Amino acid sequence: MWVFSALKGIGKFLIELVGEAVGEVILTLFAFALLGGLVLVAHLSWSFSPRLTIAGAGVLSLFLAHGAWQTFRTPTKGRRRGFAALTATVFTVTAGTAVFLFFYTSGCGCL
Structure with a gap:
């Protein structure tokens, strides 16, 4: 019986490993697409x-400076509006x- 539980544990590990690798690839591709889009708009x-x-x-x-000021200043009574x-x-x-x-994008070694 311990063989089946060991195989089940290995299967869960492999599924988690592949899931994390695929997630990392998707996030990296999204980051490069976003950065490329920003560079294209600027160009x-x-x-x-x-x-x-x-x-x-x-x-x-x-x-953005006004937004930063609104975010980090001491809050007043009431809530932000408009x-x-x-x-x-x-x-x-x-x-x-x-x-x-x-x-x-800093972890790719291409910049």
């Missing part, structure tokens, strides 16, 4: 109009995406 916008690209980057930087909630949410999603890209 296309620069080739269309460098001035608008710089102006858009400045507006986006101000938008523009403050929007900028805080966009900042949080952008920060999460940046951390994701940092961890999954």
